[in-house]
Amino acid sequence: MLSRLLRTPVLLLAVCGWHLAQAQTAVVIGGNLRFDNDEVWQRIVDEAGGAGKARVAVLATASAAPEQSANAIVQVLQKHGASAEHIPVAPRLEGADLQKNLNDPALIAKIRGANAVFFSGGAQGLIVDTFQPGGKNTAMLDAIWDVYRRGGVVAGTSAGAAIMSRTMFRDALDVMGVMRGQMRDGHEIDRGLGFVTDRLFVDQHFLKRGRIGRMLPLMMAQGYRLGLGIEENSAAVIRGPSVDIIGARGALLVDLRSARTDPSLTMFNVQDARLSYLDNGDHYDLRSGQVTPEKRKTPLPEARIIRASHAVTSPVSTFQTDILGDNRIVQAMAELMTAPSGEVRAMAARVRPGATEPRDRTAFVFRLYRGEGTQGWFNSQGDADDITLLDVRLDVRPVPVPLAAPPRLAANNLTPVQQAPDGPGGSPSDTAATPR
Template sequence: MRFLKPLLLLPLCWLSAVHAGTAIVIGGALKSDNDAVWERIVEEAGGPGARIAVFATAAANPERSAGLIVATLNRHGANAEAIPVAPRLKDVDLQAQLNNPALIAKVAASKAVFFSGGAQEFIVDTLQPGGQPNAMLKAIWQVFDGGGVVAGTSAGAAIMSRMMFRDAQDNLQILKGQWRERQEYDRGLGFVGPELFIDQHFLKRGRIGRMLPAMRSLGFKTGLGVEENTAAVVKGSQVEIVGARGALLVDLSEATSDARVPAFNLRGAVISYLDRGDRHDLKTGVTTPAPHKLREAKIDPTASDYKPYLRHDQYFLDILADSAIVTAMAQLLDSPFPEVRGLAYRAKPRPGDLSPDLGFEFRLTKGPGMVGWFSGALGGEDYTVLKVRLDVTPVRMATPLFTPLQAN
């Protein structure tokens, strides 16, 4: 497999511009009672009474989705209003709405824009047809460049980077090389800047499996995978995690691949798990754990007083399972073992499966600078884990993986 597709690039002026706004990237499945995230959106937009334009462009039922979002934002003090721009809105002339001067002016006068979940291709196809921003998208950029907020959940988060997953639901198919322009990937809108790649529903759906090959293909060195019901607040180079869980930071600046191997492979990736309340500076690479974490002792495997809490070794038979990659990172940090391994494979091939017997072994090791923190202060077993080394090796799986024992 070779990722040699030509890159889709936005105009150079977009890539070099310094934007004053705040991007709030929500990993999807945002609950209405997640006050930390909803209140942060309103706060960043200017506080009580902030005018927020809600786009349910991606939604299957735009009226319902927009109504729920507007109601929740207003309950948290905003002055939110739905903008009727969505391909699936009934009895609405989409092009007329996109070019409606009054509607465009209303968006431009807002302090924040919120994108719902759904299908992210609807957002880019509606606001950036043929890769060029239309008048409505320019109004949204006016909000952002004026120091306003662009927030988005699920599909609304996917569009935040300059390149995005368009429709790439099968992690293993991406690992195995299924990678087509305007099918698995497409241009995004680029609110987090040109150098950061975004993914969502990240831990729940094991999307480390698709992020790594996507970043290698598209030339990104830094990626941020945000978990469900969680937000990453991105302001310039500063990232803060807010909400229920955390986000995985992927650094491929020193990663290499062996071109002689006929499948995706990777050596020397560095991954970090940023938990709720943690802050990270993308420019300096410095992470500041949440205050409640800093009240606990730092876990440093190289320290003379290191006392690992976990005593058992573990091999992850499905490293792409719900939260498995972060569980493996915590296992590595808080156990005496130098590495943790896991498999990504499909025991039962699906129709059209590329290379049914191809799998991938993920090897996590304790590298230079690996440290972490643990806290139970918020009612869970919460880790922050920094600078885990990750290698991915393609492997040939047995088919079938196992056979039943026969009676004597």
């Protein structure tokens, strides 16, 4: 049973009093959802009643090209058996009267008559500003909530995923900026629409864009103890306490139940955060805190995992120069599973040319290490990247960057000693004008 079912340390439900509906379903998609990802599209339709019964209202409110985006979504949903319709409520919809359509009783009735609502990608601020201006629900948002509360589906990709939590990143493409303390209400962060339980924070484009660096500071600042960062072309299907990971890759589960900070450090820092990587086919139960890896996966032998009770005396065997690069956090977690030293260290050290302020020249050391409960699964008959990694420990602490060069860590300390250029994927791609 232990090879198939593991109790993770996330036991928040009994402690915090989770309130979870038993029927309503949120399909949180990490962005860049391909139209040939049949698993995710079909799951939306199935959760909404299946082929011939699913009625989906499509909202491209966040999109820069709403009509084009909505039409493509409608077509792919119809291909999978749904009856889908574009509800034309979008600030950037050419020739449309936004306020008239937003308050149109006929359009509101169409949403209320649906059993699923799909939010497209784009700019998440447009969704919140349109449906909840000044923090007050519009009649159309009330209709969406009616669909959800009676057991319907709310699905969203990219921007449509960002609005699922009670708090969201509004415009925080600079991950390092957030780590260095730039997290202003109404700018980097804002209120979300809160479709998932208010004790869970979700983020998107997560592994591709190294967004572990922005999730941790937000969770700590906002009092979250559980976060789920969903990768592109992948989804988390949250139905009551049940979370299924589906699609091309997976999601990172962040648990801060045991986390603490060092108050003597003036910048962001954390000790004893817990990370778990859940891949396609894995299941997580919010109520029990149990993870069930996909049935084809085999556990790594426990003899290969060094436990916290054993002293780690060998030098650090693995060091990465850019933990915020594409998928680097999961790569580091995977390397950790068999690292002789029992730990892996990495840096987040992107410094813009000409930066002179101490805050702008701060880097962060990521130390990943094994502890009691750390475990890994792999698919011995399939893709080598098809893995499940549970309960990896993480400490993060700030270090100053010398004016002359970005830092590189010595093996056994946290002192920046010499220059280490960004590795592959190390360019600050989060500043690009791409869907959030």
